Amino acid sequence: MVKQLPVLQAPAAICCAPLASAPLSADDAKTLAGQLKAIADPARLRLLSLMLANQHYEACTCDLTEALGLSQPTVSHHLKKLTDAGIVYADRKQGPWTYYRVSPATLAGLANVISSAAFAA
Numbered sequence: 001m002v003k004q005l006p007v008l009q010a011p012a013a014i015c016c017a018p019l020a021s022a023p024l025s026a027d028d029a030k031t032l033a034g035q036l037k038a039i040a041d042p043a044r045l046r047l048l049s050l051m052l053a054n055q056h057y058e059a060c061t062c063d064l065t066e067a068l069g070l071s072q073p074t075v076s077h078h079l080k081k082l083t084d085a086g087i088v089y090a091d092r093k094q095g096p097w098t099y100y101r102v103s104p105a106t107l108a109g110l111a112n113v114i115s116s117a118a119f120a121a
Contacts, residue, residue, distance in 0.1 A: 018115050035110060038085035043068060044078050048102060051088065057102040058091055 015035075016028035024032065039045060050067055051059045064075045079100055082088040091101040 015109075016113060018113055020115075032110075032113060035085045035087065035106070038081050038087055039110075041078070041081075043070065043074075044082055047075070047078055047082065048087070048107075051100065051102045057104060058099050060094075060097045060099050062097050 015031040016024055039048065046068055047059075047064055050064060051057055061072060061075055061079065064070075064079075065072050068075065070078075079088060083090065083100070086103060086106050088100045088102050091099045093099070
């Protein structure tokens with residue numbers, strides 16, 4: 001039986017407008033820095049790339065531990081950092097394993113914030 005976890009998706013909108021459009025407030029800068037810090041880790045970038053390569057942008061912790069060659073507690077630590085930043089969320093639980101899903105809206109929002117569109121001629 002598949003146990004559904006409460007959905008804790010990040011809001012679809014990112015914290016702030018593109019960097020080139022207006023100066024960041026202190027609160028927006030703190031939020032954005034937290035999200036960028038969460039993905040500024042080689043293991044977390046690999047986790048995201050593995051999850052994004054899967055159908056529905058999800059992966060089981062068991063699959064991630066094997067693919068990365070990391071222990072389950074280490075993978076869970078990295079997933080918690082990504083979850084706290086709103087980049088992934090716990091989608092469902094099957095037996096002892098939790099399946100995590102990427103929030104495409106959050107990644108798209110981050111891309112929009114740091115977009116270089118303002119520099120396009």
